[in-house]
Amino acid sequence: MLREDPWEMIDTMQSMFISSLNPDGTPHSSYAPFVRQEQHFFIAISRIAKHARNLLTHPQVSILFIEDESKSANILARKRVSFDALAEAVARDTVAFETAMTHFETRFGEMAQIYRTMKDFQLFRIQPMRGRAVFGFGQAYDYVDGRFGNVAVGSGHRT
Numbered sequence: 001m002l003r004e005d006p007w008e009m010i011d012t013m014q015s016m017f018i019s020s021l022n023p024d025g026t027p028h029s030s031y032a033p034f035v036r037q038e039q040h041f042f043i044a045i046s047r048i049a050k051h052a053r054n055l056l057t058h059p060q061v062s063i064l065f066i067e068d069e070s071k072s073a074n075i076l077a078r079k080r081v082s083f084d085a086l087a088e089a090v091a092r093d094t095v096a097f098e099t100a101m102t103h104f105e106t107r108f109g110e111m112a113q114i115y116r117t118m119k120d121f122q123l124f125r126i127q128p129m130r131g132r133a134v135f136g137f138g139q140a141y142d143y144v145d146g147r148f149g150n151v152a153v154g155s156g157h158r159t
Contacts, residue, residue, distance in 0.1 A: 006081045006133035017064040020054035035103040041126040042100040044115040055087040083131035090123040
C-alpha cells in the first residue's frame with residue numbers, strides 16, 4: 001500500500017528534469033515545463049535546444065521530479081519520482097497538439113502561447129515505461145504496467 005500518491009507529488013510541480021542521449025551516446029541533462037494528461041507528459045521545447053534534437057534522434061529519455069531542497073525534511077532522502085520513458089514528437093496539425101497547448105495555456109498563462117506562435121518549438125509526448133517513486137528510507141514504489149506498487153526490497157539497507 002502506498003503511503004503517498006506519486007501523481008499528487010508530480011502535480012505540484014511545474015517542470016521536470018530530462019536526461020536524453022547525445023548523438024555520441026553520452027547523457028545530456030536539462031529541464032522543461034510540462035503538462036500531464038493521465039499517465040502521459042507533454043513538453044514543448046525549441047528544436048534549437050540540444051535535448052530537443054536528442055529526443056528527435058533517440059526517443060529514450062529519463063525524467064525526474066524531485067522535492068525542492070528547501071522543503072525536504074531530510075536532504076539524504078528527498079522525495080522523488082523518476083521514469084524511463086519514450087518521447088514522441090507530436091505534429092502541430094493534430095488534436096493532441098491542440099489539447100496539450102490548451103493545457104499549457106491554462107497552467108502557465110499567456111506566456112505559454114509562445115509554443116503555438118514560435119514554429120521552432122516542438123511538442124513531445126513522454127510515455128513512462130517503468131519508474132520508481134521514493135518517499136524516504138524504506139518507502140520506494142516501482143512503476144510497472146501503468147501503476148505504482150511496492151518494491152521488492154530484498155535484504156534491505158545494510159549497516
